[in-house]
Amino acid sequence: MRTGLAAVFALLVTVFAAGEASAQDRIVRAVFQQELNELATSQGHTIVETATSGDPSVTARTADGLVFLLFGTACNTEGVAGCQGVMMQVRYDIDERVTFERVNDANFRYAAVATFWDVNERIVGFTRYVVLDDGVTVRNLQQNLGVLLSVAPLAAEVVFP
Numbered sequence: 001m002r003t004g005l006a007a008v009f010a011l012l013v014t015v016f017a018a019g020e021a022s023a024q025d026r027i028v029r030a031v032f033q034q035e036l037n038e039l040a041t042s043q044g045h046t047i048v049e050t051a052t053s054g055d056p057s058v059t060a061r062t063a064d065g066l067v068f069l070l071f072g073t074a075c076n077t078e079g080v081a082g083c084q085g086v087m088m089q090v091r092y093d094i095d096e097r098v099t100f101e102r103v104n105d106a107n108f109r110y111a112a113v114a115t116f117w118d119v120n121e122r123i124v125g126f127t128r129y130v131v132l133d134d135g136v137t138v139r140n141l142q143q144n145l146g147v148l149l150s151v152a153p154l155a156a157e158v159v160f161p
Contacts, residue, residue, distance in 0.1 A: 024139040029132050030082030032056055036070045039141050084132050088145055090152035091125040102159045110155040112147050124159050126152035
C-alpha cells in the first residue's frame with residue numbers, strides 16, 4: 001500500500017511541476033492589466049497601484065522595498081488587442097549628485113538596463129523594454145524583470161555615489 005501511495009504522490013508532484021512549467025512556458029504576444037498584475041506578483045512582489053483607466057500599468061514593491069513600474073506600450077494597434085510591448089522601470093528622485101557623466105557611466109557599466117535622466121520630471125530611471133510582437137514566454141518576461149530589479153540598484157550606485 002505504501003508504494004502505491006508513494007507512486008500517486010510522485011505522479012501528483014510531476015503533474016504539478018509540469019503545470020507550473022507549462023504556465024511559465026506560455027507564449028505571450030500581448031498584455032492586458034491582468035498579465036501585468038501576474039508578472040508583478042509572480043516573484044513575490046506586492047502591488048502598490050494599478051491603472052484605473054487607459055493603458056495597463058502596475059506599480060509594485062519588492063520585499064526589499066524597491067519600487068518598480070510595469071506598463072503596456074503599443075496598445076491596441078495594427079488590429080491587435082492588448083499591448084505589444086512591456087516597459088519595466090525603476091525610478092529615483094534626482095539630487096545634486098546626478099550628472100550627465102554619471103548617467104553615461106551607468107549606461108556604459110550596466111548595459112543590461114538603459115539609464116535615463118528626465119530633468120523636467122526630476123527623476124533618473126532604469127529601464128528594460130520587451131517587444132511582444134512575435135511572442136515571448138512568461139518565463140522570459142519574469143527574467144527580464146529580474147534583471148531590471150538586480151541591475152537597477154547597481155546602476156543607481158553609479159549615478160548616486
